Amino acid sequence: QKEVEQNSGPLSVPEGAIASLNCTYSDRGSQSFFWYRQYSGKSPELIMFIYSNGDKEDGRFTAQLNKASQYVSLLIRDSQPSDSATYLCAVKSSSGSARQLTFGSGTQLTVLP
């Protein structure tokens, strides 16, 4: 059973601070990792994806991957109230042709003005 675990939160940070969201996964062979943002009642919106160990930056967002520790994280710099949402970690199966995503339960982030 492939598992993706996230701290459900809620995580509260003040406006302008760095928010750090964490995710661990059980399938050691997983290759692709995604962060989606989901506002209440809305669909998942792709924020970042990362395939290689290390950091990947896109604007205020940085994804970090450590395959040896089976750990992926998302940093949000200069957090804004509009960043308040649930952040979903998703992992693509390691099986060669498989493309299904396994989602974590999400971390609810609140950015306080």
Next chain:
Amino acid sequence: EPEVTQTPSHQVTQMGQEVILRCVPISNHLYFYWYRQILGQKVEFLVSFYNNEISEKSEIFDDQFSVERPDGSNFTLKIRSTKLEDSAMYFCASSGQGYQPQHFGDGTRLSIL
């Protein structure tokens, strides 16, 4: 920016009735997916579809479910005899070549009475 579109946004159906959820994937995408999210729970994979056939399906996707690409643009999910526990948000997603990330539609809220 191209997007996945889903109709209807909300479907209310009596238990035991058939329902068809419709999706128009992003036009140059090749892989299509259905996920569902029961209120307050994780996003769960149902099925993936490539080259006019199912490529993967989960345990949830039993004989009551079917998918079809009836023409060059639409992708449908049919539930033959709905149950109360089928009440959920159903998301369609699509992705392009290689390991490009999946993009989600706005979802259809299915309510079974």
